[in-house]
Amino acid sequence: MFTCSKTYADIPFAHRQHRHGGHCAFVHGHNWTFHFTFGCRELDENGFVVDFGALKYIRRWFDEHLDHACVFNRDDPERERIVGALPGAFKVYLVESCAAEGLAKHVFEVIGEMVRRETSGRVFLVEVRVEEDARNSATFRP
Numbered sequence: 001m002f003t004c005s006k007t008y009a010d011i012p013f014a015h016r017q018h019r020h021g022g023h024c025a026f027v028h029g030h031n032w033t034f035h036f037t038f039g040c041r042e043l044d045e046n047g048f049v050v051d052f053g054a055l056k057y058i059r060r061w062f063d064e065h066l067d068h069a070c071v072f073n074r075d076d077p078e079r080e081r082i083v084g085a086l087p088g089a090f091k092v093y094l095v096e097s098c099a100a101e102g103l104a105k106h107v108f109e110v111i112g113e114m115v116r117r118e119t120s121g122r123v124f125l126v127e128v129r130v131e132e133d134a135r136n137s138a139t140f141r142p
Contacts, residue, residue: 003049006050012031018078034128037126037129041122071095073097103138104130126141127141128140
């Protein structure tokens with residue numbers, strides 16, 4: 001197997017860990033970084049796992065869904081009240097878990113499907129590592 005990596009850094013968005021017993025239960029933001037490891041069995045005609053210049057669809061997905069968003073767990077009991085208090089003030093994105101670990105899994109699933117589709121199944125994701133600012137990270141690898 002061949003692998004290569006691509007990083008998308010400093011994507012600003014907020015989240016709220018509604019089950020957390022401390023300050024993470026408040027809406028707060030980070031500059032997030034996503035590290036993708038791509039894999040394949042056979043290199044393309046250029047000798048690449050993936051052509052980094054052809055990954056603009058990933059940047060567009062980040063820009064559309066996460067950049068300056070407020071990410072909530074789907075089951076956050078206060079989400080509607082928070083968002084409804086200031087209509088139009090939030091770009092909301094829902095996930096099963098907005099912890100770094102949950103975001104790594106979610107992004108792996110979403111982007112992994114896009115990568116397979118865009119490369120006709122030749123390339124796949126090996127792992128996604130998410131950094132919450134520069135101090136904390138979590139990785140999802142199936």
